[in-house]
Amino acid sequence: MKQPTILDVAKRAGVSKSLVSLAMRGSDQVSAASRQAIFEAAADLGYRPNAAARSLVRQRSFILGVMLSDLHNPFFAEVVDGIDDAALTAGYRALYNSGRRSPQLEAEAIETLLELRVDGLIVAAPAIGPKSAVAAARSVPTVVVGRATRSAEIDCVTNDDRLGGELVVDHLVSLGHRQIAHIHGGSGAGAHPRRTGYERAMRRHGLSAEIRSVAGAYTEDAGMRGMEELLDSGDRPTAVFVANDIAAIGALDVLDEYGLRVPEDLSVVGYDNTHISGRHRFDLTTIDQPRSEIGYTAVSLLLERLDEGRIEAKRVVLAPRLVARGSSARVSLRAAAERA
Amino acid sequence: MKQPTILDVAKRAGVSKSLVSLAMRGSDQVSAASRQAIFEAAADLGYRPNAAARSLVRQRSFILGVMLSDLHNPFFAEVVDGIDDAALTAGYRALYNSGRRSPQLEAEAIETLLELRVDGLIVAAPAIGPKSAVAAARSVPTVVVGRATRSAEIDCVTNDDRLGGELVVDHLVSLGHRQIAHIHGGSGAGAHPRRTGYERAMRRHGLSAEIRSVAGAYTEDAGMRGMEELLDSGDRPTAVFVANDIAAIGALDVLDEYGLRVPEDLSVVGYDNTHISGRHRFDLTTIDQPRSEIGYTAVSLLLERLDEGRIEAKRVVLAPRLVARGSSARVSLRAAAERA
DNA sequence: GTGAAAGCGCTAACAC
DNA sequence: GTGTTAGCGCTTTCAC
Numbered sequence: 278m279k280q281p282t283i284l285d286v287a288k289r290a291g292v293s294k295s296l297v298s299l300a301m302r303g304s305d306q307v308s309a310a311s312r313q314a315i316f317e318a319a320a321d322l323g324y325r326p327n328a329a330a331r332s333l334v335r336q337r338s339f340i341l342g343v344m345l346s347d348l349h350n351p352f353f354a355e356v357v358d359g360i361d362d363a364a365l366t367a368g369y370r371a372l373y374n375s376g377r378r379s380p381q382l383e384a385e386a387i388e389t390l391l392e393l394r395v396d397g398l399i400v401a402a403p404a405i406g407p408k409s410a411v412a413a414a415r416s417v418p419t420v421v422v423g424r425a426t427r428s429a430e431i432d433c434v435t436n437d438d439r440l441g442g443e444l445v446v447d448h449l450v451s452l453g454h455r456q457i458a459h460i461h462g463g464s465g466a467g468a469h470p471r472r473t474g475y476e477r478a479m480r481r482h483g484l485s486a487e488i489r490s491v492a493g494a495y496t497e498d499a500g501m502r503g504m505e506e507l508l509d510s511g512d513r514p515t516a517v518f519v520a521n522d523i524a525a526i527g528a529l530d531v532l533d534e535y536g537l538r539v540p541e542d543l544s545v546v547g548y549d550n551t552h553i554s555g556r557h558r559f560d561l562t563t564i565d566q567p568r569s570e571i572g573y574t575a576v577s578l579l580l581e582r583l584d585e586g587r588i589e590a591k592r593v594v595l596a597p598r599l600v601a602r603g604s605s606a607r608v609s610l611r612a613a614a615e616r617a
Numbered sequence: 618m619k620q621p622t623i624l625d626v627a628k629r630a631g632v633s634k635s636l637v638s639l640a641m642r643g644s645d646q647v648s649a650a651s652r653q654a655i656f657e658a659a660a661d662l663g664y665r666p667n668a669a670a671r672s673l674v675r676q677r678s679f680i681l682g683v684m685l686s687d688l689h690n691p692f693f694a695e696v697v698d699g700i701d702d703a704a705l706t707a708g709y710r711a712l713y714n715s716g717r718r719s720p721q722l723e724a725e726a727i728e729t730l731l732e733l734r735v736d737g738l739i740v741a742a743p744a745i746g747p748k749s750a751v752a753a754a755r756s757v758p759t760v761v762v763g764r765a766t767r768s769a770e771i772d773c774v775t776n777d778d779r780l781g782g783e784l785v786v787d788h789l790v791s792l793g794h795r796q797i798a799h800i801h802g803g804s805g806a807g808a809h810p811r812r813t814g815y816e817r818a819m820r821r822h823g824l825s826a827e828i829r830s831v832a833g834a835y836t837e838d839a840g841m842r843g844m845e846e847l848l849d850s851g852d853r854p855t856a857v858f859v860a861n862d863i864a865a866i867g868a869l870d871v872l873d874e875y876g877l878r879v880p881e882d883l884s885v886v887g888y889d890n891t892h893i894s895g896r897h898r899f900d901l902t903t904i905d906q907p908r909s910e911i912g913y914t915a916v917s918l919l920l921e922r923l924d925e926g927r928i929e930a931k932r933v934v935l936a937p938r939l940v941a942r943g944s945s946a947r948v949s950l951r952a953a954a955e956r957a
Numbered sequence: 958g959t960g961a962a963a964g965c966g967c968t969a970a971c972a973c
Numbered sequence: 974g975t976g977t978t979a980g981c982g983c984t985t986t987c988a989c
Contacts, residue, residue, distance in 0.1 A: 280734075283983065283984095284982080293959065293960045294982090295959075295960060295961080295984080296958080296959060296960075298983070298984060306959090307959085308959090323755070325728075325731055325756070326732055326982090327673070327732065327981090327982050328729075328732040328733045329668075329670075329672045329673050329678070329733065329734055329982080329983095330673050330981070330982035330983040331983055331984075332669045332965090333667070333670050333964095333966065333982080333984095334964075334982080334984045338669070348688075348693075348694040348697055349694045349695075349892075351689065351691060354689045355689075358688075358715075361717060370729045371714075371715070372713070372714060372729075373712070373713040374710075374712060374713070375697060375698075375713070377698060377701060388665075389668075389712075392665055392666055392667065393669065394667060394668065394669055415663070416620055416663070526893075529896075529897075529898065530896050530897050530898070533897035552837070556869075557869075557870050557873035558870070558873065558898040620966095623966065623967065624966080633975065633977080634966090634967080634968095634976090635967095635968080635969080635975075635977080635978095638969090639974095642968090647974070648975090666966090666967080667967070669966080670965075670966035671966080671967055671968075672981090673965095673967075673983090674966085674969080674981045675969095676981075
């Protein structure tokens with residue numbers, strides 16, 4: 278199981294290890310004869326460079342570490358595609374970690390990446406506060422994805438969650454809704470501004486009295502519980518804005534159980550434009566975030582620091598976009614009547 | 618940005634670097650006074666051990682590398698949870714890679730992990746043939762997940778895909794179906810045995826003449842195309858077994874578009890028991906695989922080689938289980954009549 | 958073109 | 974208890 282080293286290759290090829298090193302990295306300072314002997318020896322031996330040793334001496338790993346808070350959210354699959362693609366193009370490799378939605382595990386995952394001496398760190402939608410990301414940023418270029426950080430020292434890329442929340446309300450109000458409730462996303466990334474956007478837009482439309490938020494999170498379960506709470510209250514809204522698509526899908530499940538029809542009895546809007554939301558069976562009105570662009574941008578921010586020496590922090594805010602589908606519709610006479 | 622090293626800590630604490638090394642690893646050979654001085658110095662400096670250096674000298678990285686072929690399949694989120702949990706419990710860290718469903722990228726991802734000198738490698742549902750996994754296994758303990766390998770030298774954990782395919786057919790036949798088509802999974806992991814199981818069970822039930830497979834893959838798109846092909850053929854089956862849940866969801870979408878009802882006009886069965894398949898809106902009959910157990914088992918196989926010195930290859934086959942839901946039902950008189 | 962030598966940050970004998 | 978020393982596998986001057 279002992280792996281061959283550069284020295285084994287050198288011996289077999291009858292040259293010094295420095296020459297092997299040069300040849301392996303494609304230097305043209307090596308004679309054709311030596312080069313061939315070296316490559317042959319390497320192939321015979323099944324030589325594979327040791328990235329740890331290389332990283333140690335070069336002080337560069339060419340690895341971008343990505344802490345993923347929640348692999349269960351399909352939203353991130355596409356962000357990851359963007360990250361992966363951008364990293365590869367730039368000559369880096371992306372390595373991922375799971376935080377399993379636990380602040381404690383997220384911190385450990387980040388620590389693991391840092392000990393590995395990744396050249397750059399991406400923290401995706403942490404449940405954990407930005408403190409540890411800020412701490413990490415002191416030792417390596419870091420960008421937080423999906424959550425705006427208060428601190429001015431750290432790069433981040435988000436969509437404008439507050440605006441997204443407002444777009445949802447504007448859309449529902451334009452359909453005649455007034456009783457618009459919100460199942461919020463708890464401590465999830467972007468949940469707070471989404472809620473702020475909801476409240477702000479409600480006020481702007483003169484609906485302050487109708488503002489109504491219930492506890493939630495970015496999980497199906499939370500969406501179910503939130504919807505149950507709203508339905509069991511005996512005061513049913515005509516529309517519900519759920520903090521993300523996953524939770525919205527849970528909410529729809531509860532509506533089905535209760536025998537309520539969407540959008541006839543109740544309009545539902547999600548957030549993320551997760552792939553699944555476009556399926557006929559859900560046909561969920563939602564807010565689109567440019568997923569692969571988010572991933573791509575995160576890597577770009579890292580590269581600007583790594584390869585171009587940028588120092589000052591930068592925050593990129595991408596535009597959200599309402600995608601109107603069948604789960605939201607003009608408020609029905611019946612629903613309005615029931616309310617009256 | 619220069620990181621403090623063990624030497625910086627030693628200087629600041631006024632001791633030698635070996636003592637620091639001992640203290641950091643919790644040896645009790647260090648006096649209380651030194652220990653405290655060392656920890657204080659480390660904290661002051663923000664010292665963080667360099668995993669690359671450590672891995673180099675210890676010849677152990679305590680990292681398990683996982684090549685994920687397709688992050689888009691929610692099926693793997695839970696397998697990953699199992700892997701992560703088991704690895705952490707055993708004192709290892711799991712690091713993930715994306716193969717983005719491309720054989721070429723999968724090979725590169727595996728190579729990256731190998732160069733990093735991970736202690737163990739998990740190859741999850743590779744689109745790539747097992748050749749490269751076998752090659753990898755020569756340098757590090759390796760287990761392939763989700764795809765049975767012909768080679769006897771390599772560990773793998775799968776569910777019994779062939780049996781799973783048979784269970785689907787048995788279920789549908791028991792509901793009176795005879796015209797049961799299959800949208801297969803192409804080169805996807807486990808797709809071949811699922812198809813074999815389908816065909817074998819059809820024969821067993823005396824339905825050889827009804828065997829009918831159309832091309833597919835483990836994507837929504839492929840499921841859509843497969844279902845379109847079946848519907849446009851002018852010879853509609855009464856039930857369709859789709860190779861996995863994702864593709865089945867695509868297939869359902871097409872049925873919705875065509876205005877066909879499930880299960881009244883057509884029964885549909887998937888594979889994986891992905892979380893989403895349980896939602897009311899889909900209510901998809903499917904085959905359950907024990908996801909976190911799969912992940913957990915994969916890590917155990919690695920640990921047996923790593924910590925217990927197992928040499929001979931081992932293949933673990935877990936039992937699939939039919940989960941009957943609303944997308945499959947007794948063949949309707951109308952569907953049968955239309956066929957006649 | 959090629960080789961010798963130093964050193965990246967750490968651990969592990971081995972002294973004392 | 975604590976310090977010294979010799980590498981782990983690689984890259985990188987700097988000679989020749």
